[in-house]
Amino acid sequence: FAATWFAALALPEPDRAASAFLTEVDRAHVADLARIPLLATMLCQLYAANPDRRLPTGRAGVYRRFVELLQDRQRSADLRSRTSSALARFGPNALQSAERILDESLDLISRLAAAQLAEQPETAVGLLAAWTADERPRHVTPDAWATFLGEVLRRSGLMIERGDTFVFLHQTLLEFLAARHIVNDEDGRATALSALFSWKQVGSGRQVRWEWEGRAESFVTFLVEAVPNDPSVVRELKRVAEEGGHKGCEFIADCLDQGVELNRTVVAAARSA
Numbered sequence: 001f002a003a004t005w006f007a008a009l010a011l012p013e014p015d016r017a018a019s020a021f022l023t024e025v026d027r028a029h030v031a032d033l034a035r036i037p038l039l040a041t042m043l044c045q046l047y048a049a050n051p052d053r054r055l056p057t058g059r060a061g062v063y064r065r066f067v068e069l070l071q072d073r074q075r076s077a078d079l080r081s082r083t084s085s086a087l088a089r090f091g092p093n094a095l096q097s098a099e100r101i102l103d104e105s106l107d108l109i110s111r112l113a114a115a116q117l118a119e120q121p122e123t124a125v126g127l128l129a130a131w132t133a134d135e136r137p138r139h140v141t142p143d144a145w146a147t148f149l150g151e152v153l154r155r156s157g158l159m160i161e162r163g164d165t166f167v168f169l170h171q172t173l174l175e176f177l178a179a180r181h182i183v184n185d186e187d188g189r190a191t192a193l194s195a196l197f198s199w200k201q202v203g204s205g206r207q208v209r210w211e212w213e214g215r216a217e218s219f220v221t222f223l224v225e226a227v228p229n230d231p232s233v234v235r236e237l238k239r240v241a242e243e244g245g246h247k248g249c250e251f252i253a254d255c256l257d258q259g260v261e262l263n264r265t266v267v268a269a270a271r272s273a
Contacts, residue, residue: 005044021047028055042066058259060225063176070157086148090140097135105152113177124166125149172218179222197236212244225260234263241270249273
C-alpha cells in the first residue's frame, strides 16, 4: 500500500521508501492506526512530504499534521491568489477582506465542523456568509461573496461539494476539527465536557447508584486529547475509571489506543479498577 502511494507521489525507489516508512511507523507506535486505510493514507502523505521528519504519535497528532500539510500545499500552490480572484473586480478593499478570511479559514472551517456535528440545517456557504457578514465590503454583492466563500471551502482540501452544500472528506476529519473549535470556545468546551462527564442515578433505596452516561466515540477521544491535563478533566477521568465500571475502563483504554497521552493518575486508576 505504501509503495503504491510513494510511486504515485514520485518518490525515488518507492519500495525502499516503503520499508523505511514501516520502520518509522513502528518507531512512532502507530502501527495499529496504520491498519485503518484513511490513517494509512494520511501517514503515507506525511512521510512522502518529508521523509526525514519523524511521524506524529497518536491519532490526533496525525490529523493535526495532515491539516497543516494541506495548508502548506495551499500556500505553495498560490491558491490564495486564485481563491481571492473571485473578488478582484471589486478592488483592493475586497481583496484585503479576502486575505483576512483566508487567514482565518481553518478557524472558520473548524467552526463549520462543529455546526455540522450539531446537525445545523444551514448550508456550509450560508453559515460562512452569516459569520463573515461584517467582513464583506458593502460594494461586494452577496452572491460574489458567497462564490468566494465556496472557493475557500472547495480549495481547502478538507471538504468536497455535495449537492448544494459542502461536506468533509471523512467523518473523523469533521470530528477532529469540531473538537479543535470546541476546546477554543469557552462555552462550547464547558457544554461538551459536561455532556462527556454526565452521570445518571439508577436503582432505588439501598440499591441506588450513579452510572456514567459517556460514550466512547471518535469525537470524544479527540476532545479529551485536546485537554488531557486540564485539572477538571483529570478529576473527571479518574472518576470515570474508578466508578464507571467496565464501560468507563474501556473508554480509558480506547483513549490510550488512539494515542491520547492521559495523565498517569488516570491510567493508574483504570488499571486498578
